[in-house]
Amino acid sequence: MFFKQFYDNHLSQASYLVGCQRTGEAIVIDPVRDLTKYMEVADSEGFKITQAAETHIHADFASGIRDVAKRLNANIYVSGEGDDQLSYKNMPEHTNFVKNQDIIQVGNIKLEVLHTPGHTPESISFLLTDEGGGSSVPMGLFSGDFIFVGDIGRPDLLEKSVQMEGTTEIGAKQMYQSIEGVKNLPDYIQIWPGHGAGSPCGKALGAIPMSTLGYEKINNWAFNVTDESKFVETLTSNQPAPPHHFAQMKKINQFGMKMYQPYNVYPSLDNERIAFDLRSKEAFHGGHTQGTINIPYNKNFINQIGWYLDFEKDVDLIGDKSTVEQATHTLQLIGFDNVAGYRLPKSEILTQSIHSADITGEEANVLDVRNEEEWNNGHLDQAVNIPHGKLLNENIPFNKEDKIYVHCQSGVRSSIAVGILENKGFENVVNIREGYQDFPESLK
Template identity: 70%
Template sequence: MFFKQFYNDHLSHASYLIGCQRTNEALIVDPNKDLQQYIDVANKEGFTITQAVETHIHADYASGIRDVAKLLNAHIHVSKEGDDSLGYKNMPDNTHFVGHDDIIKVGHIELKVLHTPGHTPESISFLLTDIGGGSSVPMGLFTGDFLFIGDIGRPDLLEKAVSVEGSTEIGAKAMFKSIQSTKDLPDYIQIWPGHGAGSPCGKALGAIPMSTLGYERENNWAFKITDESQFIDALTSEQPDPPTHFAKMKEINQFGSELISPYEVYPLAHDDKSLLHFDLRSREAFHGGHQRGAINIPYDKNFINQIGFYLNYDEEVILIGDRDTVNQAAKTLQWIGFNQVKGYIKPSTDIMTNTVDAAAITGQEEHILDIRSQDEYNRGHIEHAVHIPHGRLMKEDIPFNHDDKIYVHCQSGLRSSIAIGILEHRGFTNIINVKEGYSKINV
């Protein structure tokens, strides 16, 4: 059997290619839109990609499952479990809807479908047995967003991202049962998850690429809580705010989207100040001089999770940076279904960020804006600070005058750098960035 994991750092996403070396057939597990990576490896190893499977309707990136069917004429397998109204729509003709205990074969490799709801109602996992290798017992489990290394999938995205009321508690109860359903699987089963550290699909994902079920039973918190109510409380507390683009990803992945059409981003002859501008440089470079109102989202592994809070899929954006970085960023944005980069401009030094060391904050400053998450705020805050999580700054009312001196802080200084540009974009002119954030404020 051939096995390879593909890991996308920008999406914190793991996908897989497995192949039967007797029949030279291959199958992709949870493909993203970058199909060429799978094709290149399959060609190198002498495989033909004949099938693909998906664990659930993803909320954090644009799925490539339909692309596999359309471009490679391969058979695809998706879940028929869960609520039909939340299930897959507009699927290609060569789609197979599968449910619990169904068997999928690629050559002499067998995948058994297990319904493992909780993260989403339709979530399924795939238990692999290498029959061609002479085994009669399973080797490993493709868990998608059910079971991660050190964590499990969050159950609240349907409620928080797409407003399915009451789905968080329903999902948490289902996840408790899904965890219990693994009790008959042996400890040696390998765990092949859909995400790693940095993904907002959980709150404490490990950074190693795979594990075993036995190791997770010993170390993963989800296996240690046997009381259902305590489990639900632990699972639903302190989950990070989902980026705004998650709602769009759910729509795209449920109903389908166009194939990716790569495009070049060119420098603009005339800037359009009415559009959102995203400065891709480091925060240090941004603070040293930037265009007023440009939002600083450095092009690094956190790029998608940060810019996703501010994208409007019906409006174009302008990027700020060098040509290579801008075009890499535009390609990365296509992985979340965004194709609206109008062009780019070079960095300017119109305005420097005013900063103050966190240690200099007394707590007596008149206008303080705390942009941390609700959980961070609840654990401690400056008494009279106005609290607006950074992902809501673009839309919520900010109760200050445009010329007020506003001290902005997050926990460590990263999100406040983003907030500077948003506040400038909204017309505020006297903003002070609190370096190092609340973690270094002594009040």
Template identity: 85%
Template sequence: MFFKQFYDDNLSQASYLIGCQRTGEAMIIDPIRDLTKYIEVADNEGFAITHAAETHIHADFASGIRDVANKIHANIYVSGEGEDELSYKNMPPQTHFVKHQDTIYVGNIKLEVLHTPGHTPESISLLLTDEGGGSNIPMGLFSGDFIFVGDIGRPDLLEKAVQMKGSTEIGAKQMYQSINNIKNLPDYVQIWPGHGAGSPCGKALGSIPTSTLGYEKISNWAFNATDEATFIETLISNQPEPPHHFAQMKKINQFGTKLYQPYIVSPSLNHDRIAFDLRNKEAFHGGHKQRTINIPYNKNFINQIGWYLDYDKDIDLIGDKATVEHATNTLQLIGFDSVAGYRLPKSEIQTQSICSADMTGEEEYVLDVRNDEEWNQSHLEQAVHISHGKLLNESIPFDKNDKIYVHCQSGVRSSIAVGILEYKGFTNVVNVREGYQNLSID
């Protein structure tokens, strides 16, 4: 049997290619939109991609499952579990809707479907047995967003991203049952998760790419919760706020979107569009074009820019051409195909910045852009609290000429906030570049 994990750092997402070397058939598990790397590996190994499967309707990236069906003409397998209103729609004709204990064969590789709801109602996991290798016991579990290394999938995305009231507690109860059901599998079963550290689909994901069920039973908190109430409270508390693009991902992955097609971005001739500067925060604050927003192109790019994207509006990107091209391709992985043009950086204005230690704590106009949990732990009494992801769409209660001190915890999110305030017409913004954690205030 052939096995390969593909890990995308921008999405903190894992997908997989498995192949039966006797028959030459291969399957992709949880594909992204850009199928290039799967096809290249399959061709090099002498496989034909005849199957693809998906563990659930994803909320954090645009699925490539329909692309596999329409471009490679493979059979695809998705969950037939869960409620109809939340199920897959507009699927290609070669779609197989699978349910608990159904069996899929990829040559001599057996995959047993396990319904493992909790993260989403329809979530499934795929238990692999390499019958072609002479085995009659399971080797590993493609767990999707059910079990991660050190954590499990969050149950609150339908409620927070799609506003399905009451779904968080239902999902948490389902997850508790799913964890108890999976405990019956042998400890030697490998865990092949859908995400790693950095993904917003959980709160404490490990960076190790794979695990075993036995190790998770010992080390993963979810397998050691003493009762259902404790489990639910631990699972739903302190989950990070999902970026705004998650709602769009659920929509396009449930109903479909246009097939992936890479495109070339040309120099922008229209500077009225919202523009995102891809340089690091030091370069941005040293000099940038007025009314532009700084979202550095790094591993956290998607989780940050996802707060500010309107899928009905074009954007421009600012940076060197190579970086813009990479960022454009990355945005396509979350279904955003509307980068209209690129601009080269300019140094029209500089950001006012101070060290945290320079603050007295008595400044009149302070904007705290940390999340709710950080704010609730401690904050300046006079500060106004608006988390950075909400700034673009919320009213900011200061006058445009007020001297506003903007801070987050360490200086990263406040850097983004400065650009948003400038974009909204504020003219006297000071970035507290070392953040709240370094404030020296008695």
């Protein structure tokens, strides 16, 4: 058997290619929209991708499951479980809707479908047995967003992203039953999760790429809380707010979108479009065009820019051409094909905003852009709290001529906030050095 994990650092997402070396057939598990890397590896190893399977309708990246069927003429397998209202729509030919205990055969490799709801109602996992290698016992579980290393999938995305009231508690109870349902599997079962550290699909995902069920039984909190009500409370509390693009991901992955097609980005001819500066916050502080928004192109790029994207509107990117091209491709992985142009960075300061200032505690107009949990753990008495992801679409309760002091916890989100405030017409913005974590104890 051939096995390879593909990990995308920007999506914190894992997909897999599994091949039967006897028959030359291969299957992709949870493919992203750009199939290039799977096709290249399959070709180099002598496999033909004949099948693909998906664990659930994803909310954090654009699925490539339909592209596999259309581009590679392969059979695809998606969940036939769950609520019809939330099920897959507009699926192509070669689609197979599978349910609990169904079998997917890839040459001499057997995948047994397990219905493991909780993260979503239709979520399934795939239990792999390498029959071609002479085994009669399962080797591992493609767990999707069911079991992660050190954590499990959050059940609240349907309620928070798609506004389906009451689904969080239902999902949490389903997750409790799903965990109970796999406890009897052998401890040696490997866990091949759909995400790693940095993904918003859980609270405390580990950075290790895979685990074993036995290890998770000992170390994963979800296997050690036996009271259902306590389990539900723990799972549903303190989940981070999902970026705005999650709602769009749910929509396009349920109903489909156009096939992936890379495209070129050329110099922008429209300075009125919203523009995202891909440089580091330090470079942005050194000089930027007023009203441009600083989202550094790093591993947190998608989780940050996802708050501000309107999938009906074009954007410009600011950076060197190579970085812009990489960022454009990364945005396509969340289904955003609307990068209209790029602009080269400006080295001169074209704004009145001041960066890296200290705070005295006497400032009148203080904007705290941290999340609700951080705010509740301590804040300045005179501060106004608007989480950074809401700034672009919220009314800012200050006058345009006011000097506004903005801060977050460490200085990253406040740097983003500076550009947003400028974009909304505030010209006298002061970014507080290093954020709340560096405030004198006397102010906290």
